[in-house]
Amino acid sequence: MGEVIVVTSGKGGVGKTTCSANIGTGLALSGKTVALVDADIGLRNLDVVMGLENRIVYDLVDVVEGNCRLKQALIRDKRYENLCLLAAAQTKDKDSVNPEQMQKLCLLLKQEFDYVIMDCPAGIEQGFRNAIAGADRAIVVTTPEVSPVRDADRIIGLLMSNGIDNIKLVLNRLRNDMAKRGDMLTIEDVREILAINILGVVPDDEIIVISTNKGEPAVANQHSNAGLAFNNIVKRILGEDLPLHNFDDTDNFISKIKKFFKIKIK
Amino acid sequence: MGFFNFLTRKQFSGGIAKNRLKFVLIQDRATCSDKLLERIKNGILEVLARYIDIDNEELDIQISRDKSENNQDLSILCANIPIKNIKKIE
Numbered sequence: 001m002g003e004v005i006v007v008t009s010g011k012g013g014v015g016k017t018t019c020s021a022n023i024g025t026g027l028a029l030s031g032k033t034v035a036l037v038d039a040d041i042g043l044r045n046l047d048v049v050m051g052l053e054n055r056i057v058y059d060l061v062d063v064v065e066g067n068c069r070l071k072q073a074l075i076r077d078k079r080y081e082n083l084c085l086l087a088a089a090q091t092k093d094k095d096s097v098n099p100e101q102m103q104k105l106c107l108l109l110k111q112e113f114d115y116v117i118m119d120c121p122a123g124i125e126q127g128f129r130n131a132i133a134g135a136d137r138a139i140v141v142t143t144p145e146v147s148p149v150r151d152a153d154r155i156i157g158l159l160m161s162n163g164i165d166n167i168k169l170v171l172n173r174l175r176n177d178m179a180k181r182g183d184m185l186t187i188e189d190v191r192e193i194l195a196i197n198i199l200g201v202v203p204d205d206e207i208i209v210i211s212t213n214k215g216e217p218a219v220a221n222q223h224s225n226a227g228l229a230f231n232n233i234v235k236r237i238l239g240e241d242l243p244l245h246n247f248d249d250t251d252n253f254i255s256k257i258k259k260f261f262k263i264k265i266k
Numbered sequence: 267m268g269f270f271n272f273l274t275r276k277q278f279s280g281g282i283a284k285n286r287l288k289f290v291l292i293q294d295r296a297t298c299s300d301k302l303l304e305r306i307k308n309g310i311l312e313v314l315a316r317y318i319d320i321d322n323e324e325l326d327i328q329i330s331r332d333k334s335e336n337n338q339d340l341s342i343l344c345a346n347i348p349i350k351n352i353k354k355i356e
Contacts, residue, residue, distance in 0.1 A: 146283050146290075153291050182278030189284045193291065 002033075002110040005117055005237070006135035008159070010151030012122030014143045015172040018208055019230075020119035021049045022219040023139070026234030028083035029220065032114040035074065038088035039131035040121035041097060047087045051215020052077060061089035064101045070108055079216075084113070094126045099133035106134025115237075124158060132159060137166035139199060143173045144185035153194055168199035170233065175204045187244065200233035201244055202226055296329060303327055310345065319350040
């Protein structure tokens with residue numbers, strides 16, 4: 001029996017879909033079978049981030065309504081064996097699915113896959129309730145700014161009151177240079193304010209934009225800071241006890257030289 | 267960080283953000299727990315009613331914030347429960 005992990009945040013635009021794509025791909029690269037589920041019905045996104053937008057025939061609502069079998073709607077990613085995507089419907093709205101149906105779907109998926117990664121829509125309405133209905137644990141994504149942290153706190157409360165106790169935080173888009181000079185919330189600040197375990201810290205890295213442009217998750221590129229960060233997150237999900245990586249290398253003399261040569265070699 | 271920032275003692279925005287968040291979350295958490303408070307209230311009433319007569323109208327339950335001795339934030343549940351009569355239990 002697998003495990004359903006919902007990736008949620010409350011606030012939109014903090015990187016839920018990017019996190020889902022990278023965590024899912026990373027788990028698949030570690031040899032686990034993974035189903036990525038886009039629960040953002042009406043605003044389908046995970047398919048483009050994964051580069052699978054041209055292969056969708058059936059979607060989540062088709063499965064729930066019985067228009068197709070689950071197997072038919074699962075898109076197998078040819079680049080990463082073990083990885084499947086269940087896309088969100090683009091033309092329907094959030095109310096076309098209810099929490100009971102999502103629970104049933106999660107049970108089915110758990111029998112087939114080691115991990116089910118559920119990409120939750122922004123907000124705390126029906127779409128959120130659907131996405132968390134079948135979840136065993138949750139990853140809350142936030143960036144180090146006031147409004148996403150505030151929303152993360154609200155989401156953590158809602159998850160707990162829905163019986164999900166295993167909640168961990170991903171701090172996304174941290175700018176170490178700003179945090180260091182005191183102009184951004186630090187890892188410690190966020191940990192203290194939200195009183196929650198931190199699963200990982202992802203630095204603000206242009207590789208995320210580049211990899212999303214191409215439809216290839218950054219986790220596959222271990223040479224990037226963000227790729228490395230997502231790899232560490234995946235290892236922690238799999239039970240490894242890794243210290244939080246400090247992505248300090250922009251200030252480091254040796255890494256500056258390394259960077260210089262990397263550019264030369266290209 | 268400029269050298270003159272030290273002289274002007276400008277507060278860095280990260281610290282401002284942290285303080286604002288701490289304050290706003292205290293308020294948020296208090297309003298979120300309205301339903302919870304109602305349930306706690308009913309639970310306490312149920313237990314107490316076995317032993318004492320309570321003035322339900324005057325009952326007041328609140329969660330408030332305070333500082334502990336070592337200056338840490340504390341949540342305190344305050345219940346004012348006027349007793350009408352204590353039941354005699356054989």
